[in-house]
Amino acid sequence: MLTPPLAVGVAVANASVVSQYAPFDNVVSVDKEMDDAAATARLDKLRADPLSRMLPAGLQSALSQAVRTFPLRIMIVDNSGSMNAADGSRVVNASGWFGEQAMREIQCTRWEELGDDVVEMAKLSTALNARTDFHLLNASSGIQAFTVARDAYSLVPALGASGDVDMAKASMRTSPCGTTPLTESVMRIVSMVSPRSAELRARGEQVAVIIATDGLPNDRRTFLSAMQTLQRLPVFVIVRLCTDCSSVVDYWNDLDRDLEAPLEVLDDLRSEAKEIRQFNPWLTYGGPLHLCRLFGLPGRLFDAIDETSLTPFQCKQFIEELLGVRIDADPRLEEQKFLTDVKAALDLTPRVINPITMRQKPWLDVNELQRAVRPKQSGCAIM
Numbered sequence: 001m002l003t004p005p006l007a008v009g010v011a012v013a014n015a016s017v018v019s020q021y022a023p024f025d026n027v028v029s030v031d032k033e034m035d036d037a038a039a040t041a042r043l044d045k046l047r048a049d050p051l052s053r054m055l056p057a058g059l060q061s062a063l064s065q066a067v068r069t070f071p072l073r074i075m076i077v078d079n080s081g082s083m084n085a086a087d088g089s090r091v092v093n094a095s096g097w098f099g100e101q102a103m104r105e106i107q108c109t110r111w112e113e114l115g116d117d118v119v120e121m122a123k124l125s126t127a128l129n130a131r132t133d134f135h136l137l138n139a140s141s142g143i144q145a146f147t148v149a150r151d152a153y154s155l156v157p158a159l160g161a162s163g164d165v166d167m168a169k170a171s172m173r174t175s176p177c178g179t180t181p182l183t184e185s186v187m188r189i190v191s192m193v194s195p196r197s198a199e200l201r202a203r204g205e206q207v208a209v210i211i212a213t214d215g216l217p218n219d220r221r222t223f224l225s226a227m228q229t230l231q232r233l234p235v236f237v238i239v240r241l242c243t244d245c246s247s248v249v250d251y252w253n254d255l256d257r258d259l260e261a262p263l264e265v266l267d268d269l270r271s272e273a274k275e276i277r278q279f280n281p282w283l284t285y286g287g288p289l290h291l292c293r294l295f296g297l298p299g300r301l302f303d304a305i306d307e308t309s310l311t312p313f314q315c316k317q318f319i320e321e322l323l324g325v326r327i328d329a330d331p332r333l334e335e336q337k338f339l340t341d342v343k344a345a346l347d348l349t350p351r352v353i354n355p356i357t358m359r360q361k362p363w364l365d366v367n368e369l370q371r372a373v374r375p376k377q378s379g380c381a382i383m
Helices: 015-019 025-047 050-054 057-069 110-128 165-172 182-202 220-231 246-258 269-279 287-295 300-304 312-323 335-347 366-373
Strands: 072-077 088-092 104-108 131-140 143-148 161-163 207-213 235-241 264-266 352-354 359-361
Touching (some): 025 057, 057 110, 057 287, 057 312, 072 182, 088 110, 088 269, 110 131, 110 143, 110 165, 110 207, 110 287, 131 165, 131 182, 143 165, 182 207, 182 220, 220 235, 235 246, 235 287, 246 264, 264 287, 269 287, 287 352, 312 335, 335 366
Parallel strands (some): 072 131, 072 207, 143 161, 207 235, 235 264
Antiparallel strands (some): 088 104
């Protein structure tokens, strides 16, 4: 049986995290009620925005819930000279990631490719009223840092002026130049977050730090130390690589192994879709999901889709979160009933552009899904 859409989101900090700091249980109860009301208000605001039209109901709820865990995002935007290299790509759509027109891939600079992500992040932050700070590596045209939805979260003071989608567009119309002072940029974030780290932990909150870069830091030794310092704080680090240069990719993969906490490394939309297809070919990895992962989704399965083939039960969990439905049938026991329920859910969900074929497709390929949930199919469990 397929249960209608509900607010299926991603795991958030539970009340016990807060209660160890709160002297009375009713404080936790009041805080939870306030969080629930805020999440509902964010979801209503998102649904009223045209941007939500191509978002499945589950992703809408997941985003609203995710802002509880990540009430602040800080995005480091690499505007060094190497971003002028013309080996980037854009999946062009007149309405951004969320439009319905046909899409095609065109060649562009790395800076233009990243510009799409920055502008869409600003739009999503505005639609959710979720604060996002943008820090340019190098000051350009008087701009180095600005904040979208500044009033939405005040625990961590912002460095730059208040901004909006237009400021995001203006910042990406500047010309990249200079070096790659990633160490300094990371330590700037450390100085913002560190004084508030105890309170962040008491509230069960983290800061999502997105490092969007195409290169290597000016000083690898000091950058490793800076990243280790950053990861001692309540943060979740996402790396958006703007190049497929093997030496750069190898550096970030090696850094991931050297750090105590893992990094979530994302490629461009089409490259990420190809990577995910190797593990989970039943999923159409569309632009809206890519943007949501860049924005910060704390659910483990959202991170795992480009790392391993999901098990049958994990497929069920992921689909429920993506589409916002509850599917009663267990694919390990009732395969056909499970697939029937999935088809019913897809009928209620707008299609999405497949960035590999550039055609509109359902979010899920039911035939591929059937192969994935058969008993002979196995995958590593995600803990």
